[in-house]
Amino acid sequence: MTLKTALLASSRPRRTTLALALCVAASLCTGAARAQTAAPKSRQTPLTLAQAQPQTPTQGQTFEEEIVPQRYANNPDVDGFINDMVARYDFDPTALHALFASANYSATAVKLVTPSPVPGVKNWRAYQARFLDPVRINAGVRFWRANQATLQRASEEFGVPPEVIVGIIGVETIYGRYMGNFRALDALTTLAFDYPNTPNRAERMATFRKNLEDYLVWTRDAQIDPSSVLGSYTGAIGIPQFLPSSIVQYAVDYEGNNHIDLRASTADAIGSVANYLRQNGWESGRPVVWNIATDAGSLGIAQAAADGKPEPRWPLSQLLRSGLVLDQPDVDIAAEAGTPVTVIDLPSPGRGTEYKLGLKNFYVLTRYNRSFFYALAVYQLGMRVKAQMLATQPGVGVGPANGNAGNGGNGNGNGMNSAPNGTGTTPPGQQD
Numbered sequence: 265m266t267l268k269t270a271l272l273a274s275s276r277p278r279r280t281t282l283a284l285a286l287c288v289a290a291s292l293c294t295g296a297a298r299a300q301t302a303a304p305k306s307r308q309t310p311l312t313l314a315q316a317q318p319q320t321p322t323q324g325q326t327f328e329e330e331i332v333p334q335r336y337a338n339n340p341d342v343d344g345f346i347n348d349m350v351a352r353y354d355f356d357p358t359a360l361h362a363l364f365a366s367a368n369y370s371a372t373a374v375k376l377v378t379p380s381p382v383p384g385v386k387n388w389r390a391y392q393a394r395f396l397d398p399v400r401i402n403a404g405v406r407f408w409r410a411n412q413a414t415l416q417r418a419s420e421e422f423g424v425p426p427e428v429i430v431g432i433i434g435v436e437t438i439y440g441r442y443m444g445n446f447r448a449l450d451a452l453t454t455l456a457f458d459y460p461n462t463p464n465r466a467e468r469m470a471t472f473r474k475n476l477e478d479y480l481v482w483t484r485d486a487q488i489d490p491s492s493v494l495g496s497y498t499g500a501i502g503i504p505q506f507l508p509s510s511i512v513q514y515a516v517d518y519e520g521n522n523h524i525d526l527r528a529s530t531a532d533a534i535g536s537v538a539n540y541l542r543q544n545g546w547e548s549g550r551p552v553v554w555n556i557a558t559d560a561g562s563l564g565i566a567q568a569a570a571d572g573k574p575e576p577r578w579p580l581s582q583l584l585r586s587g588l589v590l591d592q593p594d595v596d597i598a599a600e601a602g603t604p605v606t607v608i609d610l611p612s613p614g615r616g617t618e619y620k621l622g623l624k625n626f627y628v629l630t631r632y633n634r635s636f637f638y639a640l641a642v643y644q645l646g647m648r649v650k651a652q653m654l655a656t657q658p659g660v661g662v663g664p665a666n667g668n669a670g671n672g673g674n675g676n677g678n679g680m681n682s683a684p685n686g687t688g689t690t691p692p693g694q695q696d
Contacts, residue, residue, distance in 0.1 A: 330371035331450065337365035341457050345473070353481055360480075366491060368450045369458060373497040377468075378460040388610035388618065388637060395641040396648055400434050404649035405656070407439040407530075414518065414531045422538035423548030429537050431646025432632060433504055440503040443527065444496040452476040452499040452508070475499060479508035486524070493527075502526030503533035506540075514540040544631040547624050552643050553608065554621040557589035566619035569607040574630040574639075576604035576623060583607075583621075590621075608636050 336342045346360045408415060408430055415426035437443050455472040459465050479499065483490040495501040499508065503526055506515060515524045518535025526533050556562050565588040569578055581601035584590070590597075603623065610618040620640070629639035 332369035332371065334365060335369035336367045336453055349477065349480060363490060364453065367453045370446065370450045370454045373446060373451045373454050374458060374460050376497045377455065379462060385613055386611050387613055389612040391637045392641055392644065395435050396645055400438055400645060401648050401652060403439050404430050404434045404645065405652050408649060408653055411530050411534060414534050418534050418538040422542040424538045424541045424546050427646030427650040428643065429534055430649050431642040432537050433533060434645050435642050436505040437503055440530065443494065443502060445494050446497045447491065448479060448493040448495040448499045448501055449491050451495065451497050452479055455498065475508045478512045482508055482511055503530060504537045506536065510540065514543055540632065541628055544628050545624065546628045550625055551623050552625045553623065554595060555591040556619050556621060557591045559589060561587045562589045563619060566607050570609040570619065574606055574627050574634065576606045576627055578605050578607065580605055608640065610636065
């Protein structure tokens, strides 16, 4: 039997009844993201992201979450998982069987992670515009002002600029406004045991099974009812949309109350995002992107070197010798000759593809969500918020820019409205 739960983008937390209006920013993401993205380029890296899909709500739009109750009661695969949890973590088997008997299969989550059979058209300008809209920028200014001391402390401790932290939280949930209303237990269980039939199904199921495992350990240790936590349709949780495995590995108590709460504590969210980036290799004081000149020769070299891989691997000097010209007068070419970069390609229908060079810190942003669109939108949103902070309150604890920002704060020249779901164009763990 399939039941449907109405989802409403402007409502509040989910109740236990099945037919109920819910706030769901997350559910809109994948579908819209698919419409913005073509088939992924190369993608073999397992999911190591903090979150799965940024929340992009559409106010007032309702739709229904389809669920199947009790699908996981007396399920052989689930029973095997329970036995493993009992053996490895000393869980009470009776309690786990009861918990999974209450878990629902979410047909909606399955639909949202299923790639579209028709490749979409990637559109950087549309994606950029959605995430760099005035609502998000103004909310970012308010968030920065309200949490200025915590952002500064995190920046000094972890070496991550406030604008980068602000950019991530803004893209993910508009500063905690839209954190998703899927039960994390349902989403994780569904994707761990009933992931759709895709080429990477086995890998994805293993990833979600690990997240389900970490979810149960985390909620037990934190004394949280595992059936009460809400999140995205992939089980990403809280203000920064951390998957459970990232909560276990990277979340920190930054409020100092001996309790980590990414759902309600902005301090814990800020510290955890900064710690995540540092642990994934953020280089303090270094640039994120460099701009490329728009002459035909430079664009041709960039096009030839753009392979869709986020890992920096082209020495800057090699690209320059080939004829590429930087539009970045503050770069010391001699000192940076050996710096590895990746070529970021930003296609938009009806106009020429834009290109930038991404450095190590750009790659670190793609570790949060493996997408060029996502990483650049995060960076540019943070720069826009910072610029507005300086314009309205000059010198108010904003701190210096993190290396050569290029025209990042100007959104590649223009733009302001974007796509949804994380990587902004692809299912979790995939790239535009």
